[in-house]
Amino acid sequence: MTQWRRVRSWVRSMMQRSRMEREMDAELRFHIEAFAEDLARSGVPREEALRRARIEFGGVERAKEECREARGISFVDGLLQDLRFGLRMLRKNPGFTATAVLALALGIGANTTVFTVFDAVALRPRAVKDPDRLVGVYRTAEREDRGAFSYADYIYYRDHTKALSDLAMWGGITNVTTSELSVDSSENMPRVVGALGFHLPQLLKGGTQRLTCVFVSGDYFQLLGAQPAAGRLFLPEDDQSGAPPVVVLSGNFWQSQLHSDPSVVGSVIHLDRVAFTIVGVTPVDYLGTLSRVPALWAPIAARPLLGDGTRESLENRSVPAGIVYGHLKAGIALPDAQAELKVLAEQLRAGSGDAQARNRRAPFARSRPQPAVTTVVNRKHSDRSFGWGCGPSLRVVDATSHCRGNCFRNSFVLGRHRVAGYSRHPHFRLYRAHLLADGSGVWFDSGAAGIARGCQLRAER
Amino acid sequence: MDKKQMELLQGTLDMLILKAVSLGPLHGYGVLLRIQQISKDRLEIQQGSLYPALYRLEHQGWIASEWGESENKRKAKYYRLTAAGKRKLQTEAEKWNRMAELIEGILGTTAEEV
Structure with missing residues (x-):
């Protein structure tokens, strides 16, 4: 009172x-x-x-x-x-004033971009179907906790597992070229130009455009429960070798390059001179499990068509193809899924023939590859480990993350007697590894990434 | 003024002001007169320090002020004790009494009692 x-x-x-x-x-x-x-x-x-x-x-x-x-x-x-x-003194020493203003501007700018990328990568809540039962599945070997699966191995586990449903794969990113779109802003140079706030005369008009394309398995969108903004997203049939080539556009690309024209659904776009049918569009800013929005999504089976490996390399069990995610079926605990996958791994090894099995181990670590299942364990716990990893200056983020609700981000891996912090997010995992290893490195890395991301965001706007 | 004036102990002015206005609304000069009257002129109060104390007490909500007319028909600002000020005065007085008792006890200690 x-x-x-x-x-x-x-x-x-x-x-x-x-x-x-x-x-x-x-x-x-x-x-x-x-x-x-x-x-x-x-x-x-x-x-x-x-x-x-x-x-x-x-x-x-x-x-x-x-x-x-x-x-x-x-x-x-x-x-x-x-x-x-203070103002009088600043007016008296313009040199000092300019230096101070510049230093502040750079500092604030760098911090903003770092936070922007952090927000995009770690904090932006991702609407995911059944986040509590979502798990990452990794190949483990002696010196590798979270290896990628070959496409053929993934198919085998997907078809045989009874503990997991909707097993889906994220299969990497590539750049593709197309010459069909009127080039408003190509993805590379003009991004930087856009970040500077003005546009150079269009140099690439009529030329080819490079686009980022992300490969995902046919059930990837199904697993995450994504809804299309137009048309449809992938179905398992799209991801068969020999299936007609299809592509899904990101909402951002659709908006910026095609003015959100719904009639593009069903039309053909030539990527690396191969005709792909546009079947649908993801919502604007839809990230899936990624850290930045790609231009296009294509089925993993279409990889050979875009010059990313051959059809044989997809069938070769020794060629790593991507990261696998799935849902634990109702009533199945993590160790049960783990045990089942272990059995499947043994079966795969026994059934796939010695030569191929040996072959498949070669590029990886020496010991036997084995699947490991990971999941979100305790959000509070992981947040704490997070705060510890990043130091007090990121506590803000820590506090914020509590209010972000059922957000799809850092969690724990329960692989083979060890508990390690990780994120189901492949890019973010890299971040965390840095954070734990070397604080100063992080700032440099994230600063660089932040500036890049900031440029990108500005260009997208 | 036959007796020598004593200087006010640090921190006691607030309590004395609260006491003075607790007896009825007063303007600043009236507070000074009231304290001198009660103390039979044995306390020396810096007149300049009175107003900052009044402003502080008002700021803290222990006294409230309003403009009124003085005895010689002039505009003057009158201070009165608020409910919070009343409670404050009570606790301060208790604290003071306890302290005085304690000090007295210590000073009155003889060698045999230790």
């Missing part, structure tokens, strides 16, 4: 500054005059009484200053004075 009164008194004093000064003046004058009158009544001449009253009172200005201080106003006065002094 008194706190409130204090605030009110302060505000009143600040707002009605001149009135308070007037009243203070009147009050002190009244005091001195009343005192002088009392002295005069006891026989002192009027002039002399006033003089003595003033002397007895002491410094009027000092008393006033102390009164202002008691109201907490002089603090603001002092602040304004300091501010004025």
